[in-house]
Amino acid sequence: MKDERQITAIQSAAILVSTIIGVGVLALPLFAVRAGESGAPLVTVVSVLLAFVGLAVISLLGMRFPNKSITQYSEDIIGKWPGRIGSALIIAYFAVLSALTAREFGEVVITSVLTRTPLEVTVIVMLLLAALATRNSVTTFAYIHHFYFPLLLFPALLIVALSLKNAEGLNLQPMWGNVSWVRPEMVEGILTITALFQGSFIMTTVIPAMRRPEKALTASAWAMLIAGGLYVTIVAATVGVFGSEEIKNLLWPTLELAKGTSLPANVLERLDAAFLAVWVTAVFTTLFSSYFFTIKEASKLFRLGDHKMFSFFLLPAVYVMAMLPRSILHMYEIIENFGRIGLIFTIAYPLMLWLIALVRRKRGSQ
Amino acid sequence: MLRRPRKPRKSASSNVQDHSLDQALEQTQDKLLGKELAQTEHFFTNLLGINNDFVIRRFHVFGRHPAVMCYYANMVDQALINKDILKPFMYVPSHLEGKDFGLEQLPEVLLNDAIYHSACKLERSIEALVNAILQGNTIVIVDGLEEAFLIDTRNIDKRSIDTPATEQVIRGPREGFIELLGTNISLLRYRLQTSDLRIRTMEIGRRTKSKVAVCYMEGITNPDLVAEVDKRLSKIDIDAVLDSGYLEQFIEDNHYSPFPQVQYMERPDKVAANLLEGRVAIMVDGSPMALVVPTVFNQFYQTVEDFTERFLLMSALRLARLIALMFSLVFPSLYVAIISFNPELIPTEFAVAVAGGRAGVPFPAIIEVLVIEISMEVLREATIRLPQQVGGALSIVGVLVVGQAAVSAGFASPITVVIIALTTIGSFATPAYNAALALRLLRFPLIIMAGIFGLYGVMIGLIVIANHILSLKSFGVPYMSPLVPGNFEGMKDTVIRAPFTWMRKRPSFLFPQDRTRLSSQTANDQAASKGSPLNPLKFKEERKDTEE
Numbered sequence: 001m002k003d004e005r006q007i008t009a010i011q012s013a014a015i016l017v018s019t020i021i022g023v024g025v026l027a028l029p030l031f032a033v034r035a036g037e038s039g040a041p042l043v044t045v046v047s048v049l050l051a052f053v054g055l056a057v058i059s060l061l062g063m064r065f066p067n068k069s070i071t072q073y074s075e076d077i078i079g080k081w082p083g084r085i086g087s088a089l090i091i092a093y094f095a096v097l098s099a100l101t102a103r104e105f106g107e108v109v110i111t112s113v114l115t116r117t118p119l120e121v122t123v124i125v126m127l128l129l130a131a132l133a134t135r136n137s138v139t140t141f142a143y144i145h146h147f148y149f150p151l152l153l154f155p156a157l158l159i160v161a162l163s164l165k166n167a168e169g170l171n172l173q174p175m176w177g178n179v180s181w182v183r184p185e186m187v188e189g190i191l192t193i194t195a196l197f198q199g200s201f202i203m204t205t206v207i208p209a210m211r212r213p214e215k216a217l218t219a220s221a222w223a224m225l226i227a228g229g230l231y232v233t234i235v236a237a238t239v240g241v242f243g244s245e246e247i248k249n250l251l252w253p254t255l256e257l258a259k260g261t262s263l264p265a266n267v268l269e270r271l272d273a274a275f276l277a278v279w280v281t282a283v284f285t286t287l288f289s290s291y292f293f294t295i296k297e298a299s300k301l302f303r304l305g306d307h308k309m310f311s312f313f314l315l316p317a318v319y320v321m322a323m324l325p326r327s328i329l330h331m332y333e334i335i336e337n338f339g340r341i342g343l344i345f346t347i348a349y350p351l352m353l354w355l356i357a358l359v360r361r362k363r364g365s366q
Numbered sequence: 367m368l369r370r371p372r373k374p375r376k377s378a379s380s381n382v383q384d385h386s387l388d389q390a391l392e393q394t395q396d397k398l399l400g401k402e403l404a405q406t407e408h409f410f411t412n413l414l415g416i417n418n419d420f421v422i423r424r425f426h427v428f429g430r431h432p433a434v435m436c437y438y439a440n441m442v443d444q445a446l447i448n449k450d451i452l453k454p455f456m457y458v459p460s461h462l463e464g465k466d467f468g469l470e471q472l473p474e475v476l477l478n479d480a481i482y483h484s485a486c487k488l489e490r491s492i493e494a495l496v497n498a499i500l501q502g503n504t505i506v507i508v509d510g511l512e513e514a515f516l517i518d519t520r521n522i523d524k525r526s527i528d529t530p531a532t533e534q535v536i537r538g539p540r541e542g543f544i545e546l547l548g549t550n551i552s553l554l555r556y557r558l559q560t561s562d563l564r565i566r567t568m569e570i571g572r573r574t575k576s577k578v579a580v581c582y583m584e585g586i587t588n589p590d591l592v593a594e595v596d597k598r599l600s601k602i603d604i605d606a607v608l609d610s611g612y613l614e615q616f617i618e619d620n621h622y623s624p625f626p627q628v629q630y631m632e633r634p635d636k637v638a639a640n641l642l643e644g645r646v647a648i649m650v651d652g653s654p655m656a657l658v659v660p661t662v663f664n665q666f667y668q669t670v671e672d673f674t675e676r677f678l679l680m681s682a683l684r685l686a687r688l689i690a691l692m693f694s695l696v697f698p699s700l701y702v703a704i705i706s707f708n709p710e711l712i713p714t715e716f717a718v719a720v721a722g723g724r725a726g727v728p729f730p731a732i733i734e735v736l737v738i739e740i741s742m743e744v745l746r747e748a749t750i751r752l753p754q755q756v757g758g759a760l761s762i763v764g765v766l767v768v769g770q771a772a773v774s775a776g777f778a779s780p781i782t783v784v785i786i787a788l789t790t791i792g793s794f795a796t797p798a799y800n801a802a803l804a805l806r807l808l809r810f811p812l813i814i815m816a817g818i819f820g821l822y823g824v825m826i827g828l829i830v831i832a833n834h835i836l837s838l839k840s841f842g843v844p845y846m847s848p849l850v851p852g853n854f855e856g857m858k859d860t861v862i863r864a865p866f867t868w869m870r871k872r873p874s875f876l877f878p879q880d881r882t883r884l885s886s887q888t889a890n891d892q893a894a895s896k897g898s899p900l901n902p903l904k905f906k907e908e909r910k911d912t913e914e
Contacts, residue, residue: 010852109822113707117819125819129826136837143836147850266713273708277821284829 005208007142009215012206014149015142015289016055016223021152021230022286023105023279024196027332028231029238029253031196035189037244039177041236047190048228051197054347055224057354058200059216062207064357065364066214070204070350071300073364077357084301090345091297094201095314097342098290099321100335102126105283107328112255113273123322127315130287134295134311138209141292148281155278156230159254159271160237162261167240177244188340195339197227198346202289205296251328291318397492403509407434409492414499428458431472433508441502443521446483451504451517454480469510476515485518497575522546527553530632532799538674542632547577547651553634554581558641562586568599570650571607577651578613581637587644588877594841595646595659610653617648617659619839624807626800627840629661636670644878660841660876664849664860666801667691672863681862688861690795695805695831697789698735699816699824701782705731707820719781726776732817734778738786739813741768743806746790847875867892 007015032040058070065073070090075083106123114122133144179186203220207213238253241260247253258275268274295310304310325331357363400406407422414420414436423435433455437447458465459479467475473488489495490513495505502520527549530542543550551565562584569575578599582592598617607613610630618627631637632654637647640658648657667687672680705724709717727734745764749757765787772778789809796802808831815823838845848856856873858864870884 006851008851113820113822122822125826129829132830133833136833140837143844143846143850144833146852147832147836147846268711269713270710273711273821277825280822280825281829 004137004139005211006139007206007210009210009212009219011142011146012203012210012216013219013223013226015145015206016200016203016220017227018145018149018152018282018285019199019202019289020197020223020227020286021156021282022196022199023101023108023283024286025156025231025234025282026108026252026254026279028193028196029235029247030250031189031192031336032235033239033244033247033253035186035193036177036181037179038172038174038239039179039181040239040244040247041172041232042175042177043186043189044193044232044235045228047193048197048224048231050190050194050347051200052221052224052228054194054198054343054350055200055203055220056217057347057350058203059207059220061350061354061357062204062216063213064354064362066210067208068364069208069297069300070353071297073357073362074353076364077353077360077362086345086349087297087301090201090349091294091301093342093345094290094294094297095318096321096338097198098127098130098287098294099318099324100331100338101283101287101290102130102318103322103325103331104335105280105287106322107331108252108255108276111328112252113276120323124319126283126287127291127319127322129284130291131311131315133284133288134292135308138205138296141288142206142209144288145285148285151278152282152285153226153230155275156234159258159261159275160233162263162271163237163241163257166260167237168243169240171240171243172236188336191340191343192336193231194347195336195342196231197224198339198342199286199289200224200227201346202293205293294318398490399492399495399507399512399514401510401512403432403434403507406507410434410436410496410499413496420499423452425452425456427455427472427476427508428467429456431469431508431510433506435504435506436499437504437519438499438502441522442504442519446519446521447504450483451481451506451519454482455506472508473511473513473515481515481517483517487516488513489516490514524549533631533633533636533670533797535669535671535674538670539633539635541634543634543649543654543656545652545654547579547649550634550649550654550656551579551581554637554647557634557638558583563641566596570599570602570604570613572603572605574606574608574652576607578607579649581641581647581649581656583641583644586642586872586878586880587646588879591644591646591660591841591876595648599648607650608652610648610650610655610657613648613650614657617657619841623834623838624804625663625835625838625845626666626798626804627659627661627838627845629658629665629798630655630800631658632656633670639670639673642883643872644876660843662840662843662847662875663801663835663845666798667796668859668863669797677863677865681864684863685861687795687797690792691801691805694789694793694796694802695809696812696824696828697792698739698785698809699812699827700821701785702731702735702813703816703820703824706817720779723779723781727779728776730817731782732813734782735786735813736810738772738778738782739789739809742786742790843875848873 028044029040032043036043061070061073065076068076071083071087074086077083078086102123105126106119109122110117110119134141136144200220200223203216207216210216234254234257238247238257241257242250242253250256255272255276259270259272261271262269263271291311295314296307298310298314299305299307325334411422415422417438419439421435421437421439425433425435427433435447435451435455455476462475462479477486477488489498489505495514495516498505498516502522504517504519506515506517508514524546525544527541527544529540533542541553543553554565555563560583564582564584566580568578568580570578580592580595580599595617599613602613602616604612604616614626614628614630615621620627629640631640637656637658641647645658645660648659667684669687672684704711705720709720712720724731729737745761745768748764749761752760769783769787773780773783793802793806796805812824812827815827817823819826835845836850844851847853849860853874855869855871856875858869859873866884867889870886870889871881872878872883874881
């Protein structure tokens with residue numbers, strides 16, 4: 001089957017934004033405040049910049065090898081077997097990432113809306129939804145992201161806008177936070193938040209299907225601007241409403257933000273359940289991307305023409321991984337640690353590939 | 367030795383498949399007419415004579431040559447046969463009177479001098495002659511000639527051209543297609559009087575031999591699309607095509623999708639508009655519905671009036687239709703989800719009122735909604751089947767009396783009845799019946815998901831539906847075009863209907879060969895100021911002048 005090249009720059013930006021915005025947003029202000037207290041928005045900005053470095057490297061690599069994804073050009077750059085090992089590790093990492101996303105959202109759902117539903121059911125439903133969707137081609141993959149993209153920005157911005165009436169500007173001061181910027185918590189926090197952006201790694205699968213791969217970097221920059229801007233806005237709004245000390249006691253500050261707001265004219269008295277319902281789309285797109293990356297790259301690694309076979313084949317493994325963490329706290333510990341380790345695969349490894357490609361003057365065919 | 371016996375069997379089976387003839391004609395395939403009249407007559411009597419309405423009339427051409435005329439009595443124009451066929455065959459034309467013709471001159475003289483009927487030709491193949499009789503034409507066989515005269519006398523009773531029942535408009539043409547293909551083509555030609563309108567006909571259906579016409583605009587429609595339509599149609603080998611709906615199910619891309627990927631329409635003006643956008647229309651003899659491909663989702667909430675009435679008002683109405691379409695899909699499931707899982711979402715006073723209404727109802731919300739929904743579907747089916755005289759009465763009895771009684775019996779809460787009524791009305795507001803049908807069907811799984819998982823379930827259900835829609839394609843055109851993949855030019859005709867001066871180009875997702883719909887000159891002229899010949903100020907001064 002020949003891969004079609006139909007994805008436009010706008011679509012790839014939409015893919016990136018809807019992939020990045022996901023279940024991580026719910027806990028994001030907590031990570032940021034733990035690192036920088038009232039300097040949380042600034043911490044987020046630093047993370048966005050760091051994440052953009054990773055995304056830029058991926059885009060540059062993709063533009064250098066416009067017909068290949070990371071599993072294919074890594075073999076060209078560092079040799080057959082080292083490349084294969086690297087790719088296998090990345091694929092495994094994204095399988096774990098999919099599992100953790102499904103688990104995290106499953107936990108959110110059973111804690112806040114469906115309190116009597118078993119965790120297994122919500123996780124399986126999410127995974128099945130993603131697996132069913134991955135049986136489509138990469139063009140449909142782009143269409144799906146493109147379609148959900150506005151549905152995802154709008155509720156988040158609405159919640160932020162509505163919560164502003166409860167916000168207190170003083171909560172955001174001092175801008176730098178009351179803590180030292182070189183303490184280990186700060187570095188850990190920045191890396192954790194950066195890890196929330198690593199869904200953007202999907203760019204490497206998207207570029208070979210882009211109509212004009214040379215626009216990849218522009219698309220990435222726009223995507224990072226939109227997604228990063230939204231993240232910083234949400235952190236700022238949450239800190240502005242609750243204050244940094246209060247946030248440290250909340251597990252999902254963004255959800256609490258939704259709880260505290262109501263629509264004008266009292267159409268809906270509370271927004272948290274509605275927000276969570278709409279947020280299913282955001283989580284779906286994230287999960288869809290990471291799972292699609294997993295099976296698409298796995299099929300490329302094994303030189304298979306069709307990725308559909310893997311979509312249900314890998315599902316049990318991902319499900320088992322999702323059920324491994326013992327509790328919410330254990331899960332968040334894993335998410336944070338795993339996310340930071342993952343940066344090795346999603347930023348350091350591509351950076352190394354790019355440098356070697358520069359040195360060895362490797363370049364893909366146009 | 368083992369192989370040999372299989373061979374003939376194989377060819378025999380393929381032979382059966384290849385047959386596009388009925389049983390009686392199987393032997394006559396490729397046979398030609400003989401010279402002996404008695405023999406030919408005997409053959410036709412054997413083949414068709416058992417039917418009471420088959421007429422064989424013997425007479426003498428120019429009083430000398432014995433001949434036979436055959437036709438089906440109920441399918442022909444009797445007066446035409448008497449006047450325009452029998453008479454010129456029997457009498458020598460006045461300007462040739464007194465001359466003597468040999469047998470070999472007869473066809474020439476008859477064709478060129480005697481018969482004054484335009485659709486008349488000579489035919490040798492028996493198969494063609496039999497088919498002509500079956501279609502309602504008349505054949506005349508003259509003794510000693512190897513060719514028979516085939517004269518078009520078909521006259522099928524048809525209903526008059528009427529207001530289309532499925533697509534009513536307040537403003538716009540009121541003609542609808544009827545069953546006869548010829549009339550339908552004339553209705554279409556009348557609206558597109560251009561040599562670019564191309565109509566290709568083919569026959570589909572082994573037994574029905576239904577004429578299928580593929581219509582498109584040369585120079586606008588993408589030739590690849592026309593070729594693909596031809597390819598898909600020519601692959602159909604079925605015994606009967608009784609309606610265009612048969613063909614739709616063969617040419618659509620995804621058979622298992624609830625969403626229609628082919629649009630059908632009853633209005634010639636709508637078909638003309640679609641042809642001009644670069645689509646292909648398929649019409650079948652015997653069906654008043656033309657199929658139009660490719661189809662995208664946003665066609666299902668558009669009407670003809672969107673374009674005949676002014677854009678501002680119709681944009682608002684289109685928005686209302688879009689909301690009705692969404693309502694008919696999600697309203698009951700949202701209700702079930704909120705009532706059973708998240709009553710805290712709705713304002714407290716209202717929640718109390720809902721709870722009060724539901725106090726006497728013994729079932730959970732999902733059962734209540736499902737029961738009422740299913741009875742509504744039953745009622746809807748019943749009103750279609752009922753004779754028209756009682757249909758109206760029953761729907762009133764059904765909706766008002768049963769609804770009221772169900773509430774007072776404690777069977778359903780008043781709000782449930784309101785919700786279901788709104789949903790049903792919403793689904794009637796969708797102009798395309800087949801799309802409304804799809805949403806009607808998908809409502810049920812959504813209600814069940816809502817009953818199990820609440821709002822979360824509704825969202826999961828909607829995501830599955832949206833993903834499915836996004837993966838659909840109609841002849842390669844993504845189903846959500848022009849929204850996804852985004853096309854700014856096309857989006858002017860999606861949620862709102864932009865004024866014509868904004869939509870100068872044809873929709874690009876159909877890849878038309880000629881993209882310009884409205885000349886830029888017109889658009890500029892529209893923008894330029896218009897004269898005001900009846901400006902009162904002018905007349906005031908004129909009057910002053912005359913008074914003076």
